[in-house]
Amino acid sequence: MFREGYLKTLVLLSLVPFFSLLPSCSSGEQVENPSDVKVLVLGMDGLDPILLERLMDEDRLPNFSRLAALGDYSPFGTSMPPQSPVAWANFISGSRPGTHQIYDFIHRKPNPEGSAWPVQPFLSTSQAFGPADPDKAWTFGRWRIPLDSGGIENLRRGDAFWNHMVKNGITTTIYRMPANYPPPEESPGSGEFKVLSGMGTPDLLGTYGEFTVFKEDLRRESKSVGGGQFIRLDVEKDRVIAKLEGPENYLLDVPPGEKPPKMTVELEIVRDPVEDAITVTVGDEKLLLKEGEWTDWISIEFKTGLPGSTVVGAMGLPTSLHAIVRLYVKEVHPKLNIYVTPLNIDPVHPANPISYPPEWAAEVAATTGMGGMYTAGIPEDTKALRSKPQALNEDEFLQMVHLLVEERTRQYHDALEHFKSGFLFFYFGHTDQLAHIFWRDMDPLHPGRRPEQEGKYDDVIRNTYEEMDARLGEAFEVMDDNDILIAMSDHGFCSFRRGFNVNNWLVENGYMTVKDMGRQGRREQLFNIKFKDTQVYALGLNCLYVNLKGREKYGVVSQEQRRRLMEEIASKLEQVRDDDGSKVIEKIYFTFDDYPNADPEIAPDMLIGYTRSHRASWATALGGIGKGLFEDNKDRWSGDHCIAANLVPGIIVSNMKLTVDDPELSDLGPALLHLFGIETPKTMVGRNIFGEKVPLEGG
């Protein structure tokens, strides 16, 4: 029945002494905006200049062509390495990695004290930290209430360009800028400031997204795969209670070395004995779903079970964590199979702040009309598509992306509608993720192509470019002659046909020793490296680290040997050829030469710039070894951009004339500041690349 909330209301009403009820009001203070100019930047992750120009030539992108004809268009120099967190950090900080200190998706601690790890990998853009005094807690019975909380730190260094806008009173709104999690806790200045965190925002489990599949025909009770887990459903007479796992119960006191049990939420699933339909009941909410349907967002609450939670919660201690999920019914008969999205942080009750002001995320979510929104940084669940067994097939993955795009487009329209002055940045990330997945369908030479999918997904990426063109057209509609419209991407794209096992090459050439060459594809591969007999190791998609004495835990290379070693390896690597004789590496970059301020504890010693079509293998990214030096990329992840920066620029198109031939990402922040009459801050190295402004002709 659907009446519990109503019952509570009426029961409460009959008890409340109504003479005491009076509302209170508060008023906010508004700051005047000093500028009437509107500057809109559309960030379209991974839009590739070669493909864009081809489609413009084919008249498939009329709005890009129109804007380019009005103002200027150019390939846009990306970061080295051209990975999204690095590239967007270049844009944000108006500088290069030596300033913002992000060099890869994955960094490593060279000497992790008190840890078994020889070197310890971690995600590069943000990091959770525990309480200053973990022993400061109230303990009673099996409960332990911490009196000091930890937090999450944004690891991007340098100064964000928008800080200077806000300081100068410019209204500034940022939707999902990558490498910008967590959002700031306070406004940097007097201008109205709103920011929603994007790529880098974790799910409720603290990962980049872990799906769940409830499946009836699993042999084991549960099975973890990369990016998610499968859980068996034991259906009895068409009914089952499924348990969706959440984070560990953070208020339970467990003996040292033990992990607290995970909090769970129960889903009651009832299947019709004949029809391909089920009901799913979560808390008070009941849904009826047919096979092949997605739900809107469902709000779920993971409760710690602490006695007196209501009172303790009112005192400010979170006694439960809220998430939102969407369900997809893959199959009802004969075997039930339900996909659940990663546990996105609930924008209404965020476990960690995902916006500034904190309540703004809920306002943005409300514009979608879907009961929530994707808050995880990379919402396109490519892992579900790539998992073995597949959690989602290509068509189902595209449905999910379609729902995401629909949601984002509504938010975009709302953002445009409310954009009256100042600066607005709006980010589209599915352009990147779809290119990663469907590039092989455009590349006749890709080794991962499947005959049965021939012709089926050829146009997915091109259609996405057309869709971005439509968004650009909508921006024209709301902009005035005096306004500035910029569309840009952080890098381009190319085919990822062959993976290069860098650590295998290091072993073959005597720079690395491993315990077991047969240990491929297993977890925690760094433990397989004999660091005391290793001079150099590869970890991440472009990074090479010298095993340096005094820095690495088991360092063997002295400072004096380091330079000669690096030059020797660079020279050899640039000569590596694939089986067909093609060049594998365009250039090896010496990080501390290119970025003199690079933090020696964080930065890799060398960056590998691959040629188009090659990339680091998946094993290399985790510090592992593979089978042989090269491998065909049969993965659905078939396009990439983690190669030499000069081979994979992004794009910039605007109604501003460009004053340089080689604009690059780090120029854009300072150039935007100049548009508002703000001098380039000293921490930024970018140039003002904008010259004459061409009126937008009323859109």
Place this chain on the structure above:
Amino acid sequence: MNVLNAILSKLTSVVLAPFAELPAQVALIVISIVAGILAAIAFRYSSNQAGLKRVADQVRASLLAMRLFKDDLRSVFGAQLSLFKASGLRLWYSLPPLVVLIIPFVFLLAQMAMWYEFRPLAPGQAALVEVTLTPEAWDGPPLELNAPDAITIESTVRNSHDHTITWRICPQEAATANNPLQLSFTLGEREVAEKQLAVSSTGGTDELVFVCPLRPGTSFWDRLLYPGEPGFAANSPIRAISINYGSRVNTLFGLEIPWWLTFFIVSILAALAIKPIVKVQF
């Protein structure tokens, strides 16, 4: 209870009829004002007004004593004790009128809830209709849902564990006075129940629409709290029919305020405003 509910529902419909073309909050405010005035009058005649007057005098005297003799601890404590006693006495004198008022107010609030608590469906918006059958009826011929052409029945799930059948329906057009949307349920050839479906062209944010989410069974409380449609008899094969309407968002001067809060604030203000006229002591 069914008869009383039917009378009160009809009465509420008649009272609200003149407000049909106006924003929903207008009727809520008018009803709240009238309820506040009537409550003040009822309070006047059902309470010990002389006693309440004495208590009020006593409170004033105690407060004055506390101010005048603030340096005399004994007097201050004595005044506080007197204040405490007066408060208890005021509560005691207020009980009879509260008992008198609570009955009509519960009926009134339950009726008002049918107009203000739930949001009608909009055309194209799906909803779940759930029927709970008796165990005997579950084992009999299958229950069928019959809907007018304007309503699409999208899917069904039969749950043998709690003898419920859930349909997902989607109305394609709004209900009107000439075209009320009615669901009917048949067991075999026999029609055994009907249930109204509230569908408004606007989704009902600022208009008066009767929305009844539950047609109850024999439960006294369900019948009291969901008076919109008659409860099923004990020998009916159906125990209850529910529809999952969403909650309605009521706004007043641009602020989202629950309808019941508006009701209480306005009725309290009305009662306070009428106080000198009806010469009532609260």
